[in-house]
Amino acid sequence: xxxxxxxxxxxxxxxxxxxxxxxxxxxxxxxxxxxxxxxxxxxxxxxxxxxxxxxxxxxxxxxxxxxxxxxxxxxxxxxxxxxxxxxxxxxxxxxxxxxxxxxxxxxxxxxxxxxxxxxxxxxxxxxxxxxxxxxxxxxxxxxxxxxxxxxxxxxxxxxxxxxxxxxxxxxxxxxxxxxxxxxxxxxxxxxxxxxxxxxxxxxxxxxxxxxxxxxxxxxxxxxxxxxxxxxxxxxxxxxxxxxxxxxxxxxxxxxxxxxxxxxxxxxxxxxxxxxxxxxxxxxxxxxxxxxxxxxxxxxxxxxxxxxxxxxxxxxxxxxx
Amino acid sequence: xxxxxxxxxxxxxxxxxxxxxxxxxxxxxxxxxxxxxxxxxxxxxxxxxxxxxxxxxxxxxxxxxxxxxxxxxxxxxxxxxxxxxxxxxxxxxxxxxxxxxxxxxxxxxxxxxxxxxxxxxxxxxxxxxxxxxxxxxxxxxxxxxxxxxxxxxxxxxxxxxxxxxxxxxxxxxxxxxxxxxxxxxxxxxxxxxxxxxxxxxxxxxxxxxxxxxxxxxxxxxxxxxxxxxxxxxxxxxxxxxxxxxxxxxxxxxxxxxxxxxxxxxxxxxxxxxxxxxxxxxxxxxxxx
Numbered sequence: 307x308x309x310x311x312x313x314x315x316x317x318x319x320x321x322x323x324x325x326x327x328x329x330x331x332x333x334x335x336x337x338x339x340x341x342x343x344x345x346x347x348x349x350x351x352x353x354x355x356x357x358x359x360x361x362x363x364x365x366x367x368x369x370x371x372x373x374x375x376x377x378x379x380x381x382x383x384x385x386x387x388x389x390x391x392x393x394x395x396x397x398x399x400x401x402x403x404x405x406x407x408x409x410x411x412x413x414x415x416x417x418x419x420x421x422x423x424x425x426x427x428x429x430x431x432x433x434x435x436x437x438x439x440x441x442x443x444x445x446x447x448x449x450x451x452x453x454x455x456x457x458x459x460x461x462x463x464x465x466x467x468x469x470x471x472x473x474x475x476x477x478x479x480x481x482x483x484x485x486x487x488x489x490x491x492x493x494x495x496x497x498x499x500x501x502x503x504x505x506x507x508x509x510x511x512x513x514x515x516x517x518x519x520x521x522x523x524x525x526x527x528x529x530x531x532x533x534x535x536x537x538x539x540x541x542x543x544x545x546x547x548x549x550x551x552x553x554x555x556x557x558x559x560x561x562x563x564x565x566x567x568x569x570x571x572x573x574x575x576x577x578x579x580x581x582x583x584x585x586x587x588x589x590x591x592x593x594x595x596x597x598x599x600x601x602x603x604x605x606x607x608x609x610x611x612x613x614x615x616x617x618x619x620x621x622x623x624x625x626x
Numbered sequence: 627x628x629x630x631x632x633x634x635x636x637x638x639x640x641x642x643x644x645x646x647x648x649x650x651x652x653x654x655x656x657x658x659x660x661x662x663x664x665x666x667x668x669x670x671x672x673x674x675x676x677x678x679x680x681x682x683x684x685x686x687x688x689x690x691x692x693x694x695x696x697x698x699x700x701x702x703x704x705x706x707x708x709x710x711x712x713x714x715x716x717x718x719x720x721x722x723x724x725x726x727x728x729x730x731x732x733x734x735x736x737x738x739x740x741x742x743x744x745x746x747x748x749x750x751x752x753x754x755x756x757x758x759x760x761x762x763x764x765x766x767x768x769x770x771x772x773x774x775x776x777x778x779x780x781x782x783x784x785x786x787x788x789x790x791x792x793x794x795x796x797x798x799x800x801x802x803x804x805x806x807x808x809x810x811x812x813x814x815x816x817x818x819x820x821x822x823x824x825x826x827x828x829x830x831x832x833x834x835x836x837x838x839x840x841x842x843x844x845x846x847x848x849x850x851x852x853x854x855x856x857x858x859x860x861x862x863x864x865x866x867x868x869x870x871x872x873x874x875x876x877x878x879x880x881x882x883x884x885x886x887x888x889x890x891x892x893x894x895x896x897x898x899x900x901x902x903x904x905x906x907x908x909x910x911x912x913x914x
Contacts, residue, residue: 358729361913378731386729390722394633396640408629409730453726463729 308372311336311461311492312357316366319356320516327353328516329366334509336460339483339493341507341524343500343606349516350496351389354463358386371461385454389465389496391446395439399430399449402438403456410457417456424452429478443470451479455486462486465496480506504602512609515617519609528605532575533598539591540564548588552577565593630727630740631747638710638748647706651752654702655759658695662767665691669771688764688772689865695760696864700791700857701823703753707792708815711745711799713808715905719914720807728914735906742800742902749792757788761864780864787860790894791853795819797898797905798851804909818851826854830882848886852894855886862886 312334320326327349334340344350355361357368359376373380393402400421407417425434428448438446447470454462464483468476483493483506497503503510504524511521520527538545545568546556552573560567572581578595585592600608638644669687715738718724727737761781765773776784798818802811829844831837848855862882886894 355725360725360728362911378733381729382731384729386726388722388725388729390725392721392723393726394637394723396637401636405629405633406726406730408632409727409732411731450726457730 309336310334312340312368312370312494314357314366314368317353317356317363317368318365319352319361319363325349325352326364326516327356327513327518330513330518331366332511332518332521334492334494336492337487337490338509339487339495339507341503341510341602342494342496342513343503343510343602344498344513345610346498348513350498350513351465352516353513354386354465354494354496358384358463383457383460385457385459385462387447387450387454387462387464387467389469391450393438393446393449393453395437398437399425399434399441399445399452402449403434403452406453406456412456420456420458421452424455427455427482428452429475444472444475447471448475451482459491461492461494463494463496466499467495467497468499468502476502500601500603500606507602510602510605512606514610514613517613519613524602524605527609528600528602529575531600531604531608532572532577533600534570534572534578534581535559535567535594535596535598536570536585536592537565537567537594538585539593540566545585545590548585548590550581550584553581567594569598627736627740627743630732630737631744634714634741634744635748638745641710643706643709647702647752651702651756651759654698655756655763658760659763659767662691662763662772666767666769666771684771688768688774691768691772692760692764692774692864693861695764696757696788696861697857699756699760700753700788700860703749703756703792704795704819704853706752707745707749707795708799708812708819710749711741711796712803712811712815714741714745714800715803715909716806716808716811724914734910738800738804738902738906738909742796742905745799746793746796749796750789753789753792754785757785757860774865776864784860784864787856787863791856791860794853794856794894794898794901797901801901801905801908804905804912819853821847822851822854823857825850826858830858848890849893852890852897855890855894858882859886859891 310333312332314330314332317330318326318328320328325347330353342350342353352361356363357370357375358381362376368375370380371383397405403421403424404417407421412420421434425431428451430445430448430452433441433445434449438449441449447467451464451467454464467483468479471479480502483495486493487506487508493506495503495507507524509522510524510527512519540561545566549556549570553570554573555571557569558566559569570581572578578597582592582595665687669684715724718727728734761776768774795815799811799815802814805811806814825844825847827844828840829848832840832842832844859882862885865882
């Protein structure tokens, strides 16, 4: 059994040569919660829909659960909550789940037990006999998640799963994702709500303008730009004049009483002792040093801005 | 495939169009029964006797009455077939309802065939009920005056052709639904159906007036969309008058003077199969 549930090689889906997703090469480890991050229209949903065979790739190849995408076998143990979740509103929640259970090949007895379980799991117990047309958006999203979990999938695609939920609902979904992860399932989470992703994802991929910028363990990615917050005396002279060259950026973030707090960005993670030595040698009075834990938003912005920078340079060179 | 057939049944029953059509169909049958009843009463008073001349008049009126009923019955069935099936795939793509179905381990051809069998069986049943209702009214309310004389084999043959018509429409609707939007598909199919029926009348007139241009126009329209040939074959089977030199006189505009050839009937079946096959092929290649 492969360590990866998803592997793609230069996977491309373009619409008349535009937008979509382009040359996506990534691996999603088994049992991970993989956050696929990107702005609206970056190509996240296109990638998921291509993986599920709803869209035909224009180039490249991909396998899902060891099977080539587009094949029926690749979708046997997959659950999916679409971004634009729309279900036949003339069905009740229970009937919708029954139809999906039939498509998953569950027997009547199996489906009864499974439906009861998933309905409780998504907090819809007692409302499943009502028609979907009477459901709020949040309830529809919950029943959609129940649908995605019906077949006891190994891989679950959740495309913006909390877009219609209130804060309590969002928290419940995050807890549900964590529980599914603990059961060994792989979750592919599409979202642009970075703060939501941060608490549940252990792997991320960042897509920008249809192209994958980076992917990997997000805690490792977060160390690409080591930062510390340094609190020094206000009369420490001109701090910036004594900064060594490996400090790539510095920014005054706070001024309290007689102390200034500076955010320093280093070129490498192991430069902190050298920086402190140099500052002390230069007579800077240091009161506090705090290693800055970067948020997913910081990581995302760093990589997107870096990609934009490369893009501008490439455009400029082409122009010249 | 069975879950798709089942959900297609459930959808048709749940949607208002089917309920309204059923109610309106009952109203139509009631009206047809009342008209037949009054016509029988009038004819009893007017004709009374059983001379050869009056028998001809009775035969003309009886086939006219039933032919008219079958014609409007077939139009209602066709419209129901068009309206309920032309959006069967397209509207689900437009609303993205199809996404979660196709994300399952379900081959696309099974989705199309499931939709087809669900719709075709429901519409076939509807057409059969409509045919049985009209013929039943003709036989029971029409008594000896307006009841067309038919035997069991004629009824079976005519019913088979009558039921086939909405099935062919569903085949073509599936093709349009898998390649275009609901509105576009609906417009195309209604126009094709209109061409077929107008062409059918033109062909009959061409046969009556021995005008080959009119007949050819009818044949071309039948080739374009052969639904009318099934209706003509149904009335022909029921009234069994293809070899009768007085057939048009006895059947009027709703009858058949120029019967569809066997080749045309095979063409119709072939047309339906090709349309369904193409719908599967198109849908398999389509992004949803």
